[in-house]
Amino acid sequence: MLTGFQEWLVVRLGKGHDLTWPILVRHLTPGGWTYPLSAQTDVVAVTTLYQLIGEFFTAREQPDGLAQIFRNYQSWATTQDWYHRPNRWFPISRFSSAWWTGVRRFSL
Template identity: 35%
Template sequence: MNSIKCIEHLRKFPGGYGVDGSFGQVAAFISGLDAAKDEYLLEGFREWLIVKVGFGSNLGWSILALHVIFPGRSKMHPSGFSEDESKYAGEMLIDLLLEFLKIRSSGGLTGIYHAYITWLRKQEWYREGFPGYLEEPE
């Protein structure tokens, strides 16, 4: 079973994977799936989320996903969520990942990284020439 089918199946039957559907367990499962399979499942996901939220280059993908799921919320740690919020966030995380994978599978990884680099260059803290891989080749 490929990763996309596995994630779609996880959304329908989380208990079949030993997951209760909460955000923390869904995020842990996705991280494990990424580590276990040599498919680069999450490649570009963090960058895509940064552009989507408009900030957070210092954050991991799971916290960025929470900023997409609960925009404007000040407390983003899953331990502070109600059970319903956590289940909702788990479902939305799967939806976000599937949306990302659909874009990426249609050749969008280059566009994802281009959008991220464009975003980086617009930040007030960005310095031209650092890191060097962001600069256009001569």
């Protein structure tokens, strides 16, 4: 039901690919991130959540809407420095077919 919501929020915020959607909503709340939430900021955050979900569903219900959300996310991601850097923690050689076959065997 919320497939694509996190990606849609990231594009809207312009950052936060590594954050969950509840955190992204808090960043998009008027006044930005506040911690801890007061009763007033909690109401504002919940109101923002409902507004964002409504806008997301409107975008998603468009013809090819979900695909467009992911295309927008991909376009945004390719503009980020981290997207083009090789991952030093998982070198490509670790994903050789022999290694991957072993992983698949254990995960079945």
